Amino acid sequence: MSKQFQFKLVLLGESAVGKSSLVLRFVKDQFDDYRESTIGAAFLTQTVTLEDQTTVKFEIWDTAGQERYKSLAPMYYRNANCAVVVYDITQATSLDKAKTWIRELQRQADPSIVIALCGNKLDLSARRQVTEEEASKYADEQGLLWSETSAKTGEGVNAIFNAIAKKLPLTAPPSARGARGAAPGTARQGVDLNRQPAQGSEACNC
Amino acid sequence: MDEEYDVIVLGTGLTECILSGLLSVEGKKVLHMDRNDYYGGESASLNLTQLYRKFRPDQSPPTELGRDRDYAVDLIPKFIIASGELVKILVHTDVLRYLEFKQIAGSFVYTNAKISKVPSTEGEAVSSPLMGLFEKYRAKKFFVFLQGWKEDDPATHKGLNLDKLTMRQVYQHFGLELGTQDFIGHALALYLDDDYLNKPARETYERIVLYTTSMARWGKSPYIYPLYGLGELPQSFARLSAIYGGTYMLDKQVDEIVLNDDGTFAGVRSGDETVCAKMVIGDPSYFGAGKEADGGRLRVVEDGKVVRAICILKHPIPGTDGSDSVQIIIPQNQVNRRNDIYIAMVSSTHKVCADNIYVAIVSTIVETSVPEKEIQPGLQLLGPIHEKFVTVSPIYTPVSDGTQDKIYITRSYDATSHFETVVEDVQDVFKRVMGKDLELKKREADFDQ
Numbered sequence: 119m120s121k122q123f124q125f126k127l128v129l130l131g132e133s134a135v136g137k138s139s140l141v142l143r144f145v146k147d148q149f150d151d152y153r154e155s156t157i158g159a160a161f162l163t164q165t166v167t168l169e170d171q172t173t174v175k176f177e178i179w180d181t182a183g184q185e186r187y188k189s190l191a192p193m194y195y196r197n198a199n200c201a202v203v204v205y206d207i208t209q210a211t212s213l214d215k216a217k218t219w220i221r222e223l224q225r226q227a228d229p230s231i232v233i234a235l236c237g238n239k240l241d242l243s244a245r246r247q248v249t250e251e252e253a254s255k256y257a258d259e260q261g262l263l264w265s266e267t268s269a270k271t272g273e274g275v276n277a278i279f280n281a282i283a284k285k286l287p288l289t290a291p292p293s294a295r296g297a298r299g300a301a302p303g304t305a306r307q308g309v310d311l312n313r314q315p316a317q318g319s320e321a322c323n324c
Numbered sequence: 325m326d327e328e329y330d331v332i333v334l335g336t337g338l339t340e341c342i343l344s345g346l347l348s349v350e351g352k353k354v355l356h357m358d359r360n361d362y363y364g365g366e367s368a369s370l371n372l373t374q375l376y377r378k379f380r381p382d383q384s385p386p387t388e389l390g391r392d393r394d395y396a397v398d399l400i401p402k403f404i405i406a407s408g409e410l411v412k413i414l415v416h417t418d419v420l421r422y423l424e425f426k427q428i429a430g431s432f433v434y435t436n437a438k439i440s441k442v443p444s445t446e447g448e449a450v451s452s453p454l455m456g457l458f459e460k461y462r463a464k465k466f467f468v469f470l471q472g473w474k475e476d477d478p479a480t481h482k483g484l485n486l487d488k489l490t491m492r493q494v495y496q497h498f499g500l501e502l503g504t505q506d507f508i509g510h511a512l513a514l515y516l517d518d519d520y521l522n523k524p525a526r527e528t529y530e531r532i533v534l535y536t537t538s539m540a541r542w543g544k545s546p547y548i549y550p551l552y553g554l555g556e557l558p559q560s561f562a563r564l565s566a567i568y569g570g571t572y573m574l575d576k577q578v579d580e581i582v583l584n585d586d587g588t589f590a591g592v593r594s595g596d597e598t599v600c601a602k603m604v605i606g607d608p609s610y611f612g613a614g615k616e617a618d619g620g621r622l623r624v625v626e627d628g629k630v631v632r633a634i635c636i637l638k639h640p641i642p643g644t645d646g647s648d649s650v651q652i653i654i655p656q657n658q659v660n661r662r663n664d665i666y667i668a669m670v671s672s673t674h675k676v677c678a679d680n681i682y683v684a685i686v687s688t689i690v691e692t693s694v695p696e697k698e699i700q701p702g703l704q705l706l707g708p709i710h711e712k713f714v715t716v717s718p719i720y721t722p723v724s725d726g727t728q729d730k731i732y733i734t735r736s737y738d739a740t741s742h743f744e745t746v747v748e749d750v751q752d753v754f755k756r757v758m759g760k761d762l763e764l765k766k767r768e769a770d771f772d773q
Contacts, residue, residue: 182566189572191363191559193422196552226393308426308551309542311415 120171123288127176128195130223131204132215133186136238139269140204141178144279149270166283174283176200192226200232200282207237207266210247213256220260232285234263234278241268329355329571331757332592332599334578334606337365338743339734341558341565342750343605345417346762348568355599356565357592361575362555363562365607366717366737369396369555369676375634379713389636389711390678396553397634397676399715400737401668401685402746403428403547403651406538409747411548416764422560426674428547429647433511434654435503439643439705442511444544459501466498466508470532484525491528492521502657508532510655514741516664516689517656534744547651547742553676578610581731589730603730605753608720611733623733624720630687630739631695633703636711637682641669643705648673648682651741654701663689665702666741689739690716725756732757 129137142148145164165175179198184190195201203219205212216235223233235257237248250266257264263281267274330352333344341363344354362368370378372385372395385392404410404425414420431442435454443449455463474480484494495505509515513531520528538546550556566572580593581604591600611623640646652667659665669684670676677683686702695716703709722733735749754762 182563184563184566184572186571187573187576188361189574191562193552193556193559194563308424309548311411311420311425311548 120167120173121288122165122173122175123286124175124177125199125286126179126197127200127202127282128179128198129181129202129204130185130190130195130216130219132206132209132212133183135204135206135209135212136269137202137204138180140202140236140238140267140275141180143269143272143275145178147272149272151270164279166280168280168283172288174286174288176279176283195223195227198223198227198231200234200286201227202234202236202278202282203262204236204238205248205253206239207248207253208239208242208245213237213248213253217256220262224260230287232263232282233260234265234282235260236264236278237266238269240266240273241270327353327355327599329353329599329601330603331355332357332601332604332606334358334592334604334610335365335734336360336363336558336562336574337367337607337734337737338554338558338561339367339746339749339753340365340605340607341561342413342747343734343753343757344570345419345561345564345568346413346750346754347757348565348570349417350758351568354565354570355573355601356562356570357573357576357578357594359575359577363559363574364399364555365558365609367398367400367554367558369398369553371395371397375713379715389681394672394678395676396555397683398554398670398685399632399634400554401632401666401687402554402737402740403549403668403742405534405546405742405744406541406548407534407546408538408742408744409751410743412764413747413750417561417564419560419564422563423556424551425548426551426649427542428545428549428649428651428670430644430650431511431545431547432644432650432652433507434652434658434701434705435507436658439652441645442507442545444539454507455501455504459504462499463504463508466500467536469498470529471536473529486526486529487524489525490522491525494525494528495521506655506657510664511653512536514653516739517662545651549649549670549674551675553670553674581611583729587729603726603732603757605732605734605757607734608722608736611722611731613720613736614718622723623731624722626718627721628719629690629695629716630719630737631690631699631714631716632685632687633696633699634713634715635684635686635703635706635709636677637669637684637706637708638680638710639707640671640682641667641684641705642707652702652705653741654705659701661688661698662691663739665699666739667702667705668741687739726753727756 131137145162161177161179163177165173167173203216205216237253254264265274265278331354333340333356336358344356348354372392375397376385432439433442440454443452472480512535513528535546577594582591582593584590589604591598608624613624644650648671650669654665656662656664665688667684667686671682672679684706686699688699696714719736721735726732732753738745751762
């Protein structure tokens, strides 16, 4: 029987670099030029199957727009097993913002987090402001995965998620629902509030 | 900021964040602002840098306390009572999917100059030193009566009318000693003072049921606690709001509440920008709390003060069997006060501090002009205190209900040990804002499988 692992993946990056579009392409293989922020979607999931038939299920958290005014809650990325930090290759400042997020992750997130730096909007490479050399050199220095993608054409999108899946530590036992708080792939340790309270139990203290 | 919103919410404390989550789910267009660059307002959990910036601005955190990122120190000491209303809101909004909870390991009560565990099983109750043998027998009769109570079955009422009799009369009916009354009223019903004795027994009955059903739910203690600190709660509800279209702005100065000519709310000014909305909801600090009434408008009044001492320890609290987390209640009668002293302690098990560090908060309602002295009986139970940060916080309440001027002000966090009064405030504001009761609907499944 093949093994399944579940990981929390967070998206980070400046507004309008294509974070949600990247996920939409990865999860549903769709693209929409005038996409508004999704309302009501807490997170999406997608499964990647590796060559040895191990499946890696990503629980993908979108920023829900909270990054727009520097208001993303630390709770959002604290328990992430992996992060895709996105910049727009046609906007040099978006790489600076991506670097800020990477520093934040290195400071606050779990030290074992797998980070991928992703230069999106490859279909607009005629207007490129960030060279491949500059971004890949930075990624090498920081020990990050790096690649360029186009959510619009789909180029490179699956590849980056596959690369993350391969780099994650697939040593822990398969996961129960929710990757939060647990070491990669382990079941939730705490109390499960969805569990029904014990009926008719002895409620008396004395 | 040039859009118009249905609601502007000021301050990202838990009360405000639950409201903005619920209102966003209801379809309201919410703008949520906070002057701080972190979530949580008065109910935040701070890392070491933030903690020292707040309490010791001229000092950087000592390196021996460990890494900044390992800390989430609560400013308000509260636990979540397992069968309470906050848990219902967490379940119904599905916000709990962002959180992970652990139990609080034990609940203790200080009587006769020592601390004893509040029994969590029948076995513990039998061997508990809290009562003598005959008193245990009487207390058992009292609890069997409470457990057997069925509203629509008069036979279970044993001739006692909980709406007519005071709690003192009910205690007398069962012949319970004063020490036992203290235990029941303060350690189980969680009253902060003795005013309840002269009120109808109904509320005390309900509070004991809340405590005992919460205790029965997970064992050990009636409380649960979110990993990474209480500050995770407002952040989670903020995410709920954002997912339903809420806009968040931290680190945003709020300079003026702008009014229409008729005195009703028009908008909020920050610098030279003004953003308009139909109404505003906010914590008291955005409405003149602690300042002279500005322009003749007094919007909040002080209703007592709470003193809280955040203590960093390098050991578990003595006498608690090395518990990684506890509540200790010091009933007022035991230390000749009017109000109880509470100790709430959590540790690295709850991912709020480095390994081998314990964070205890001692708190009480201020009765004198030297509040720090009042918490001394609590501080003494802690053993050596490595570091201590003391605050004295006024409790503010709004002077009007907001329905006239569309300015809805929430209450400060009180001295109670759990969040039930916070939820009451949420329900109350929600009703005034929406004109209907808060009904908890299960959020639609949006987990795309």
